[in-house]
């Protein structure tokens with residue numbers, strides 16, 4: 001259960017981070033706000049590279065920042081994204097869903113049934129899913145750790 005006030009801050013962080021995206025190639029700006037179990041909000045944005053395979057998504061940027069600072073358990077993430085110079089057009093593409101690799105990376109540090117993913121079109125218009133819904137029947141640490 002994420003409190004309304006925290007939910008708002010998380011979504012605001014995603015939109016704040018979207019402004020910082022480094023995406024000169026795709027021009028698709030993504031921002032993320034990740035809530036740690038300890039109550040911190042960690043931001044991330046996509047960082048592209050002229051060697052395209054070296055690009056990193058906003059969600060993984062946030063996760064890696066948090067893990068590198070000692071947080072390894074997360075309860076929610078808010079994500080927003082859009083092509084430079086465009087406004088939401090009232091379709092599914094207004095919502096920046098996490099890519100498959102990011103879903104798997106989130107899986108590593110979350111309880112899929114409890115972890116909430118806020119996919120935002122605007123600060124007021126968003127949908128909420130659990131990670132379990134976005135990545136059913138997933139593979140995780142408990143499969144390989146004794």
Ligand code: THU
Pocket residue numbers: 023026028029030045046047048055056057058059097098099102
């Ligand atoms: N991107 C993200 O940051 N998160 C996702 O989950 C999907 C895609 C970024 C990667 C790339 O910089 C741009 O969006 C276009 O694919």
